[in-house]
Amino acid sequence: MKSCDSCPAHAQLEQMGIALGRFDRVVALAGNPNTGKSSIFNALTGLRQHTGNWPGKTVTRAEGGFEFGGLRYKLVDLPGTYSLLSASQDEQIARDFILFGRPDCTVAVTDATALERNLNLVLQVLEITEKVVVCVNLLDEARRKGLEVDVRSLSRDLGVPAVGTVARTREGFAELLHAIAGVASGEIKTSPHRAPPPAEVRSAMDELLPLIESLAPGLPNARWVAYRLLEGDHRVRQALLSGELAGLSGDAETQTATVGAAR
Amino acid sequence: MSATPGTPVAQDVLARADRLQRGLGERFRDRMVETLYSEAERIAHRSVKATGSRKYDLDQRIDRIVTSPVLGLPLMLLMLGAVLWVTITGANVPSALLAKWLFALEDAASALFTQWGVPWWITGFVWHGVYRGLAWVVSVMLPPMMIFFPMFTILEDLGYLPRVAFNLDWLFKRAGAHGKQALTMAMGFGCNAAGVVATRIIDSPRERLIAILTNNFVPCNGRWPTLIMLATLFVAAAFPPLFASFAAAGAVVAVTLIGVGFTLAASWVLSRTMLKGEASAFTLELPPYRRPNVTRILYTSVIDRTIFVLWRAVLMAAPCGGLAWILGNIHAGGNSLMGHAAGFLDGPGRLIGLDGVILLAYVIAIPANEIVVPTIIMAYLSTGMMTEIDSLSELRSLLVDQHGWTLLTAVCLMLFSLLHNPCSTTIMTIWKETRSAKWTTVGAIMPLAIAFIVCFVVASFVRLVS
Numbered sequence: 001m002k003s004c005d006s007c008p009a010h011a012q013l014e015q016m017g018i019a020l021g022r023f024d025r026v027v028a029l030a031g032n033p034n035t036g037k038s039s040i041f042n043a044l045t046g047l048r049q050h051t052g053n054w055p056g057k058t059v060t061r062a063e064g065g066f067e068f069g070g071l072r073y074k075l076v077d078l079p080g081t082y083s084l085l086s087a088s089q090d091e092q093i094a095r096d097f098i099l100f101g102r103p104d105c106t107v108a109v110t111d112a113t114a115l116e117r118n119l120n121l122v123l124q125v126l127e128i129t130e131k132v133v134v135c136v137n138l139l140d141e142a143r144r145k146g147l148e149v150d151v152r153s154l155s156r157d158l159g160v161p162a163v164g165t166v167a168r169t170r171e172g173f174a175e176l177l178h179a180i181a182g183v184a185s186g187e188i189k190t191s192p193h194r195a196p197p198p199a200e201v202r203s204a205m206d207e208l209l210p211l212i213e214s215l216a217p218g219l220p221n222a223r224w225v226a227y228r229l230l231e232g233d234h235r236v237r238q239a240l241l242s243g244e245l246a247g248l249s250g251d252a253e254t255q256t257a258t259v260g261a262a263r
Numbered sequence: 264m265s266a267t268p269g270t271p272v273a274q275d276v277l278a279r280a281d282r283l284q285r286g287l288g289e290r291f292r293d294r295m296v297e298t299l300y301s302e303a304e305r306i307a308h309r310s311v312k313a314t315g316s317r318k319y320d321l322d323q324r325i326d327r328i329v330t331s332p333v334l335g336l337p338l339m340l341l342m343l344g345a346v347l348w349v350t351i352t353g354a355n356v357p358s359a360l361l362a363k364w365l366f367a368l369e370d371a372a373s374a375l376f377t378q379w380g381v382p383w384w385i386t387g388f389v390w391h392g393v394y395r396g397l398a399w400v401v402s403v404m405l406p407p408m409m410i411f412f413p414m415f416t417i418l419e420d421l422g423y424l425p426r427v428a429f430n431l432d433w434l435f436k437r438a439g440a441h442g443k444q445a446l447t448m449a450m451g452f453g454c455n456a457a458g459v460v461a462t463r464i465i466d467s468p469r470e471r472l473i474a475i476l477t478n479n480f481v482p483c484n485g486r487w488p489t490l491i492m493l494a495t496l497f498v499a500a501a502f503p504p505l506f507a508s509f510a511a512a513g514a515v516v517a518v519t520l521i522g523v524g525f526t527l528a529a530s531w532v533l534s535r536t537m538l539k540g541e542a543s544a545f546t547l548e549l550p551p552y553r554r555p556n557v558t559r560i561l562y563t564s565v566i567d568r569t570i571f572v573l574w575r576a577v578l579m580a581a582p583c584g585g586l587a588w589i590l591g592n593i594h595a596g597g598n599s600l601m602g603h604a605a606g607f608l609d610g611p612g613r614l615i616g617l618d619g620v621i622l623l624a625y626v627i628a629i630p631a632n633e634i635v636v637p638t639i640i641m642a643y644l645s646t647g648m649m650t651e652i653d654s655l656s657e658l659r660s661l662l663v664d665q666h667g668w669t670l671l672t673a674v675c676l677m678l679f680s681l682l683h684n685p686c687s688t689t690i691m692t693i694w695k696e697t698r699s700a701k702w703t704t705v706g707a708i709m710p711l712a713i714a715f716i717v718c719f720v721v722a723s724f725v726r727l728v729s
Contacts (some may be wrong), residue, residue: 020297022470034550069361113551115307115310115311116303116304116307116308116311117303119302119303119306119307120299120300120303122303123299123302123303124299141551141553145313146312146313147311147312147313148311148312148314149310150309150310150311150312151310151311153308153309153310154310156270156308157306157309157310158306168556193306195298195299195302197295197298198288198291198294198295198300199299200291201287201291201294201413203297204283204284204286204287205444207283208279208283211272212276213277215271215272215273216572217271226280227295229276229277229280230280230282230283230284230287230291231284231292232280232281237277240273240276240277241273241274241277243273246598257358
C-alpha cells in the first residue's frame with residue numbers, strides 16, 4: 001500500500017519566494033537553454049523570474065525557496081548550457097555549483113522535443129553527481145509534434161528517476177516534487193548510468209582511480225575527477241591540491257548536517 | 264581527512280595524470296565526446312517514439328518564410344509597422360478621453376482650493392504644477408503602452424525575437440560585431456539597461472563592449488511613447504486623414520530603422536578603431552514556436568512593462584512638474600527663471616532644429632527619457648500665455664502656433680530622442696558591467712555627440728533647401 005504522504009493528491013507545495021531564512025535542502029536546476037527551467041523555478045517558488053522564449057534568458061544564478069513535506073528547499077536556477085565540458089562563464093557557473101555546491105538534488109530539465117541533444121548534458125551531470133532527477137519538460141509540445149516519451153524506460157536507462165512535466169499547466173509537478181524529496185533524502189537510491197569510456201581513456205583512468213580514492217575516500221565522482229585530470233581541468237586540479245575535493249567525499253548524512261550548519 | 268593542501272600524494276597524482284595525458288594523444292577528447300553523443304542517441308531512441316510530426320513541419324515551413332533571405336526583413340518591417348499602426352490608431356481615443364477627465368479634475372480641484380481660500384501659490388504648485396505634470400504623463404503615455412507592450416510581449420513569447428536576430432546576424436557580422444548583438448539589441452527595444460545586462464551572453468570582451476556602447480541607439484520603452492506621440496501629432500497631420508495613421512506608423516518604423524542603422528554604423532566604426540578585431544562565430548538556436556501564455560503576457564506587459572515605466576515616469580514627472588512651475592513663476596529681471604535657462608540654451612537648440620526649452624527638457628529628463636515631452640509641455644505652459652490646455656488638438660496648437668514648431672522640429676526631436684545619451688539608469692548599468700570610467704564616458708558622450716551632429720546636419724540641410 002502506498003502511504004497517504006506519497007499520494008500525489010496529497011502533495012502540499014508551499015511557495016516561499018525569496019523569503020528563505022533557514023532551509024533543509026538545496027536543489028539545483030540544470031539543463032539546456034530554453035527548456036523551461038525558469039518556468040519550473042517560478043512555478044515552484046512563486047517568484048516571477050523573467051521567462052521568455054529565447055535561449056540564454058537566465059544569465060546569472062537565481063535563487064528561491066519552497067516548502068514541501070515539512071521541509072524547506074532552496075532552489076537554485078543555473079544558467080542554461082549545452083554542456084559542462086568547456087570553460088565559458090555560464091558553463092563554469094553551472095558545473096561548479098553542481099560539483100562544489102553539493103546540492104542535495106540536481107534536477108536536469110530537458111526538452112521532450114529534443115531529448116537526444118538534451119541527454120548529452122544529462123549524462124554529463126550524471127558523471128558529477130548521483131543525486132539527480134531528470135525532468136522531461138515540454139511534454140505538451142512533444143505531444144503536438146507527435147512524439148511520445150517513455151519516461152519509465154528513460155528512468156531505467158539512466159538509473160535515476162525521470163518525470164514528465166508541463167511547466168505551464170503544472171502537469172507532473174506532484175511526481176516531480178516527490179522524486180526531488182526522495183532523492184534529496186536518500187530514500188530513492190540511484191545508480192546513475194555512466195557510459196564506458198573508450199578503451200585507452202579507460203586504462204588511463206583506471207591507473208588514476210586508486211590514487212584519487214586514497215586521497216578522497218568515498219568520492220562519489222572519482223571517475224569523473226580522473227577524466228577531468230586527464231583533460232587538464234584547472235579548477236579540478238586546484239581542488240585536488242587544496243584538499244577541497246577530499247572534502248566532497250564522506251557519507252551524505254554527515255555532509256548534509258555539516259553543510260546545514262555552515263549555512 | 265586524508266589530504267592536506269598540496270601533499271606530495273596530490274602532486275604525484277597530477278604528475279601521473281600529465282604523463283598519462285601525453286600518452287593519450289590529441290584525439291582522446293573528441294573520442295570521449297563521441298562516446299557521450301552516441302550514448303545519448305542510443306538512450307533517446309529507446310525512449311522516444313515518433314507518431315507523426317505535423318507541428319514540426321509547420322514550424323519549419325513558417326521559419327522558411329520568416330527567416331528567408333528575401334522575405335525575412337520585409338516581413339519584419341511589416342510586422343513592426345502593423346504593431347505601431349495598431350498602437351497609434353488605438354491610443355488616440357483613450358488618450359483624448361483620459362486627458363479630458365484628468366484636466367477636468369485639475370480645474371475642479373483648483374477651483375475648490377481657491378474657494379477654500381488656499382493661497383494661490385499652493386494651488387498653483389500642487390494642481391498646475393505637480394498634478395498637471397502627472398496628468399500629462401498618464402494621458403500621453405498610458406494608452407499607447409497598454410496597446411504596444413502586450414503586442415510586443417506576444418511576439419517575444421511566440422519565439423519571434425530570435426528570428427529577428429537570425430535575420431540581422433549577417434549585418435552585425437559585416438559590422439565586425441557579434442551576431443548575438445542582434446539579440447541584445449532586441450532586448451534594448453524594451454529597456455536599454457536590460458539590453459546592456461543581456462550582453463553577458465557575448466563571450467568575447469571586445470564584441471561585448473561594442474554591444475554595450477551601441478545598445479542605446481534603439482528606442483526603449485521610455486522613448487516609444489515620445490516617438491509615437493510626435494509621429495501622431497506632426498507627421499500624421501501632414502498627410503490626408505485617410506493615410507495619416509499609416510504615415511505616422513511609417514515614420515516610427517523609419518526612425519527605428521535609422522536607429523538600427525546607427526547601431527550598425529557605430530559598431531562598424533568601433534570595430535575598426537577603438538575596438539579592433541574579427542567577428543567570432545556562434546550558433547543560434549531557433550526555439551520552437553510556442554503558444555503565448557495569456558496570463559504571463561498580461562503580467563509582463565502590464566506589470567513589468569507598463570506600470571514599471573509609468574511609475575518611473577510618475578516619480579520623475581511629479582517633481583519635474585513642480586520644478587517647472589517654480590521655475591516658470593519665479594521672476595528675475597523681467598523674465599522667469601525658466602525663461603532665462605531656456606534662453607541660454609536657445610542658441611545651440613535652434614542650431615540643431617530644436618529650441619532652448621526642448622534642450623532644457625532633455626537636461627531635466629536625464630534620469631528618465633519618459634518625461635521629455637511632458638517636461639516640454641510644462642515648460643511652455645509656465646512661460647506661455649495659454650494656461651488651460653485640455654486636449655491633444657490644443658496641445659498641437661500650443662506647440663505649433665505659440666512656439667513655432669514645424670515638421671522639422673518634430674523630425675529633429677525624434678532623431679534627437681533616438682540618438683541622444685542614455686538615461687542615467689543605463690549609464691549606471693554600463694558602469695556596473697564594464698567597471699571602466701573610460702567606456703562609461705564613451706557610452707554616454709558618443710551618442711550625444713552623434714545626436715547633435717545628425718540633428719545639425721538635418722536642420723541645416725532642410726533650411727538650405729527651403
